[in-house]
Amino acid sequence: MTTTNPEPSALSAPPTAQISPVAWAKRNLFSDWSNTILTVVCLGAIAWLAYGLLNWIFTQAQWQVISANLRLFFVGRYPAQLMWRPWTVLGIIALSAGLTWGILARSTWLFNQTGLVVLGVIAAICVALAVPVSLNTSLLLLAILGVSVAAAFAGQRIGQRFPTLVSWLPLIWLGIFFVVFGLIRGGLFLQEVRLDDLSGLLLTLLTAIVSIVLSFPLGVLLALGRQSNLPVVRWMSIGFIEIIRGLPLITILFMSSLLVPLVLPPNVRIDRVVRAIAGLTLFSAAYLAENVRGGLQSIPRGQSEAAKALGLSAPLVTVLIILPQALKAVIPTIVGQFISLFKDTSLLAIVGFAELLGISQSILSNPNFLGRYQEVYAFDTVIYFCCCYAMALASRRLERQLGTGQR
């Protein structure tokens, strides 16, 4: 995909006849002396780096620190006897993701090249896990992957039958979110797990997703508030946005974890996680508001004039005409911001949470795994990358979905 490649021109094929790889290399890599030298030097550097990396991965690194702590990395100290709940959650998410993918791709092919490569890599990882972890885990993961793929095919059929389902997807996912949250958290007839006891990737995902879901509407409201005709609303929005944007996230997190309890009356206790999520949400909302405002301003004035001339009231003009176009225009920016919010959850480690980075640090302080920094952080890197890349893929799908037939 050209968008992820820093040098799209190097990848894009000539528009006319196909040429052989040799001819292609000759034309693009060895066209003259300086080019040839550049190519050789670059190839050398790449080979040297790749050799070093592979050498480290396969001969020097000691991966027991990962395989022995896999559960800690992923679900942290979630009670062992309740492990069926995270697994069920994974199943539900895989099933819904597959269905959604299928519904969105109802009139195109299900998997393009990138999709197939991603699927292949996931399957390979699932298979490879059999050795260090256990055959059962590996089979379970493969089964879930299978469910997801089957769901994608089913979703395509369902989408063809009920095309209007697409507009319900956001609401459906909100419902799924509450089900998943209820399963993790417990309550009602399930044994309760305190939010503050969550850790590992589970905590990272929980804080990131909740902050993303909450900061979106808040950010949109702030953006609208900033353009409001009511001076009170406008000044409050501007004040909030500018104050938050003037503070580093880490100070907001420190305030939420240290200051808030001091300010609140002693009998009111708010979970630490909830306070941290509030901090992340407010921070993200302020930036989101500015992005959305950019989108709002990019809509030509003729749009709202035409809508007003049709007799639509001001709120309807905003909701039906301006916002849909503005949000569509800023999807890439918004997703970029959500990706960075996801990565920013790693700052929670500094204020004492055991999310992915925090649990990594506590694993590293275990005397059995002293000094295994490189392995642990390499593993964290891969996890963060996978999550962020998944978001990027989803956003591209969303853009294509919304972009069909317009402009």
Added chain:
Amino acid sequence: MTQAQTDTIQPEVSSEKVIIARDVEKWYDNNFHVLRGVSLTVNKGEVVVVMGPSGSGKSTFIRTFNALESYQKGSIEIDGIKLSHDLKNIETIRREVGMVFQQFNLFPHLTVLKNVTLSPIWVRRWPKAKAEEVALQLLERVGILEQAHKFPGQLSGGQQQRVAIARALAMQPKIMLFDEPTSALDPEMVREVLDVMRTLANSGMTMVCVTHEVGFAREVADRVVLMDSGVLVEEATPEEFFQNPKEERTQKFLSQIL
């Protein structure tokens, strides 16, 4: 040139006044005096064409009729309702006044059909089925029934402008305002839009059109007015206006466009 034809299809013009603008004055940014006391009365079923040089305030003037522009002095009465600053009042008037813009201003994120049904559904509170039935009839009338499920970006300029006319008509307005509806179109598409406007005029719709289409004005208009520097300079029947204008400024303007 089409004298005989015009006479036979000229619809009835009653003397019921649906637009009464009295001494309307407007300043932009408190210093630019764009409308300097403009008065115009339009009867039911009448077609008034507004002409004038660029920047003379034509758009500003007709946009005061549906409160897209405010004004500081004078009064405007639409279909018996005085235009005030009250939001309810403004929305009531906008329901009765349709407007077609130079740049079409279709909603690019909605299909043609949804563009047309939007305000009947949300403002008139019609059930979706009724709104769609009416919309499809209108789209057929303007000759783009087959495009109903496309997005505006997939249509030609002329088709888009016809959708815009259908969208305005869907609210069943009593008055239609046109602000240079053909100025952004390629020459070969001007005709299809003018045809639709002509049919509309013959059906008895009250219309105020800002346009430089002399042929259209001659054939369809009941009155032509010339606006210059925020003042209505001349008001006459098309024959008089084009054949022997009284005012010097009209003569100068006509010599430039004819």
